Amino acid sequence: MKRFTGFVLKEFRHIFRDRRSLFILFGMPVAQIMLFGFAITNEINNVDLAILDRSKDDTTKEIINKIAASEYFSIEQFLDSESEIAPVFRKGKVKAVLYFEPDFGKKLIQPGRAKIQVVTDATDPNVASTVSNYIASILQSYQQETRRVVEPEYQVVSEVRMLYNPELKSVYMFVPGVMTVILMLVSAMMTSISITREKEQGTMEILLVSPLKPLQVILGKVFPYVFLSITNAVVIVVLSIFVFGVPVNGSLFLLALESILFIVTSLALGILISTISATQQTAMMVSLMGLMLPVILLSGFIFPISSMPLPLQLISHIVPAKWFIVIVKGIMLKGVGFAYLWKETLILAGMTLFFIGLSAKKYKIRLE
Amino acid sequence: MKNENAITVSELTKTFGTFTAVNAISFEVKKGEIFGFLGANGAGKTTAMKMLIGILKPSSGQATVAGFDVHTESEAIKRNIGYMSQKFALYDDLTVRENITFFGGIYGLSRKRIQEKSKQLIEDLGLGAVGKSLVGSLPLGWKQKLAFSVAMLHDPQIVFLDEPTGGVDPITRRQFWEMIYKAAHAGTTLFVTTHYMDEAEYCNRVSIMVNGKIEALDTPKNLKQHFEAATMNDVFLKLARG
Numbered sequence: 001m002k003r004f005t006g007f008v009l010k011e012f013r014h015i016f017r018d019r020r021s022l023f024i025l026f027g028m029p030v031a032q033i034m035l036f037g038f039a040i041t042n043e044i045n046n047v048d049l050a051i052l053d054r055s056k057d058d059t060t061k062e063i064i065n066k067i068a069a070s071e072y073f074s075i076e077q078f079l080d081s082e083s084e085i086a087p088v089f090r091k092g093k094v095k096a097v098l099y100f101e102p103d104f105g106k107k108l109i110q111p112g113r114a115k116i117q118v119v120t121d122a123t124d125p126n127v128a129s130t131v132s133n134y135i136a137s138i139l140q141s142y143q144q145e146t147r148r149v150v151e152p153e154y155q156v157v158s159e160v161r162m163l164y165n166p167e168l169k170s171v172y173m174f175v176p177g178v179m180t181v182i183l184m185l186v187s188a189m190m191t192s193i194s195i196t197r198e199k200e201q202g203t204m205e206i207l208l209v210s211p212l213k214p215l216q217v218i219l220g221k222v223f224p225y226v227f228l229s230i231t232n233a234v235v236i237v238v239l240s241i242f243v244f245g246v247p248v249n250g251s252l253f254l255l256a257l258e259s260i261l262f263i264v265t266s267l268a269l270g271i272l273i274s275t276i277s278a279t280q281q282t283a284m285m286v287s288l289m290g291l292m293l294p295v296i297l298l299s300g301f302i303f304p305i306s307s308m309p310l311p312l313q314l315i316s317h318i319v320p321a322k323w324f325i326v327i328v329k330g331i332m333l334k335g336v337g338f339a340y341l342w343k344e345t346l347i348l349a350g351m352t353l354f355f356i357g358l359s360a361k362k363y364k365i366r367l368e
Numbered sequence: 369m370k371n372e373n374a375i376t377v378s379e380l381t382k383t384f385g386t387f388t389a390v391n392a393i394s395f396e397v398k399k400g401e402i403f404g405f406l407g408a409n410g411a412g413k414t415t416a417m418k419m420l421i422g423i424l425k426p427s428s429g430q431a432t433v434a435g436f437d438v439h440t441e442s443e444a445i446k447r448n449i450g451y452m453s454q455k456f457a458l459y460d461d462l463t464v465r466e467n468i469t470f471f472g473g474i475y476g477l478s479r480k481r482i483q484e485k486s487k488q489l490i491e492d493l494g495l496g497a498v499g500k501s502l503v504g505s506l507p508l509g510w511k512q513k514l515a516f517s518v519a520m521l522h523d524p525q526i527v528f529l530d531e532p533t534g535g536v537d538p539i540t541r542r543q544f545w546e547m548i549y550k551a552a553h554a555g556t557t558l559f560v561t562t563h564y565m566d567e568a569e570y571c572n573r574v575s576i577m578v579n580g581k582i583e584a585l586d587t588p589k590n591l592k593q594h595f596e597a598a599t600m601n602d603v604f605l606k607l608a609r610g
């Protein structure tokens with residue numbers, strides 16, 4: 001036990017004396033969560049619009065007022081002719097132009113006739129599609145309020161309710177993803193780098209010649225990162241609750257247990273990477289390419305898995321991060337318990353055992 | 369017999385694929401001896417040493433170190449030996465004292481013993497002024513002497529030194545050999561590899577390895593007589609020419 005604490009103490013000294021690892025450990029999580037929370041967002045706010053009103057009647061005036069009153073848009077300018085539309089977009093400030101056809105108000109009284117055109121700047125497709133959706137919903141609510149439309153006898157009204165994230169806040173989506181990336185980064189990449197550093201320096205050999213057992217060496221290397229990963233997970237959850245108001249609807253205890261499981265998965269991956277890499281550089285590249293890329297691209301963190309081509313969907317099943325993200329979303333946003341997540345948990349646990357077994361085997365072979 | 373020899377090696381062999389790095393070597397090292405393990409770069413010295421210290425499995429052959437079998441008792445061997453690798457291997461980002469404390473700790477030395485040892489060691493090496501400096505900032509000669517002292521920290525019966533004076537200036541090399549003598553005087557067995565032939569003169573007995581095989585083994589004096597050479601370097605040249 002005393003040997004172990006000495007080992008862990010030394011490991012912390014390595015970490016705290018290295019600016020780079022300090023930055024990855026403590027700078028990255030905060031920077032990422034802030035970045036995803038504040039900057040990268042699907043929500044729109046005060047998007048500049050231009051209006052080309054060829055009708056200029058009471059109806060269009062009311063609609064324009066309604067749009068101007070919403071917090072999502074601000075009306076930047078009024079245009080007089082179609083020829084002004086292109087130049088306005090070229091200037092770049094205006095993201096969408098609203099075009100009311102002549103006699104809009106009159107035509108509206110006959111159902112299905114009045115046309116309003118939303119022209120958007122699709123150089124930013126996210127903003128463009130969000131803008132047109134928002135405008136459509138403002139128009140819809142205007143119609144419902146005024147009931148000026150002659151309603152047909154039968155009408156199917158689709159009422160969309162966004163469950164679990166009613167305001168479609170993107171930070172809700174990103175928190176589970178960021179948490180996954182950070183835990184991977186700290187647990188897998190940092191451990192693989194720190195183990196290969198010992199190999200590269202030649203100190204691993206000295207450790208293996210000492211009475212310490214190989215398993216003790218690995219545990220000693222890994223322990224500080226377990227601790228730091230848990231700290232990071234706590235920081236991320238606290239930040240998302242108190243800074244971004246993301247709810248934790250399910251059990252915090254379950255979230256903690258699942259996080260620890262995923263930390264162990266990542267550590268096993270980190271050890272595995274260290275057994276196949278001879279240098280810190282290689283370990284870093286393998287971690288980034290082999291772990292980070294799949295986490296970012298294939299885990300459902302940024303791109304929804306259901307809209308991927310089938311081969312990629314199949315590959316995503318073997319990315320451990322995918323299962324962890326499902327679990328975290330389930331607990332934080334849906335508030336479901338273990339009864340709904342046991343399958344994902346089992347898969348993750350199975351993968352973890354597999355990686356531990358594989359790295360133990362590789363580690364032995366290396367010593368021969 | 370077991371009590372007289374620190375190391376016995378018989379037909380020890382290591383192959384990497386089809387390449388035989390160590391080819392059926394046999395020798396004995398007596399207790400308290402300074403045994404020089406000589407050979408050019410790539411002769412197989414490090415590979416042979418790694419099999420003896422239990423971090424590389426022999427392909428065939430037998431060996432005992434401190435009375436323990438390298439095939440089956442490597443854990444017991446590890447408790448009884450010290451090792452200084454060919455590559456400088458202390459932690460550059462830890463201070464002199466922290467390195468000593470860490471390595472003392474993994475060998476299970478008590479805190480009190482570590483304190484005594486590091487005080488004595490820092491005094492002996494004249495490192496008082498730099499005890500709190502990071503090891504990375506020390507000149508190579510000091511680092512090597514420190515690494516040797518760290519390998520000796522737990523008073524092992526046998527110490528394996530792999531090219532301990534590689535790249536070190538002549539004055540430091542002399543001081544290093546004085547440390548080796550001192551350790552031998554205290555009863556430690558020293559197994560030293562080198563490719564500096566002049567250092568062979570300091571050893572009680574030397575073996576000369578060429579392409580994985582031991583081609584000569586005797587005291588430096590007998591070897592020079594046998595090969596009718598003035599220096600060990602000449603002995604080596606004659607051997608290498610075949």
Ligand SMILES: Nc1ncnc2c1ncn2[C@@H]1O[C@H](COP(=O)(O)OP(=O)(O)O)[C@@H](O)[C@H]1O
Pocket residue numbers: 384387389407408409410411412413414415416
């Ligand atoms: N792990 C290995 N795999 C393949 N060849 C190796 C390995 N380790 C050493 N060798 C080869 O074995 C030979 C002896 O190497 P080594 O024992 O390091 O020589 P020395 O220490 O005498 O300079 C060299 O040709 C080296 O390339």
Ligand SMILES: [Mg+2]
Pocket residue numbers: 410413414415454530531
């Ligand atoms: Mg060598």
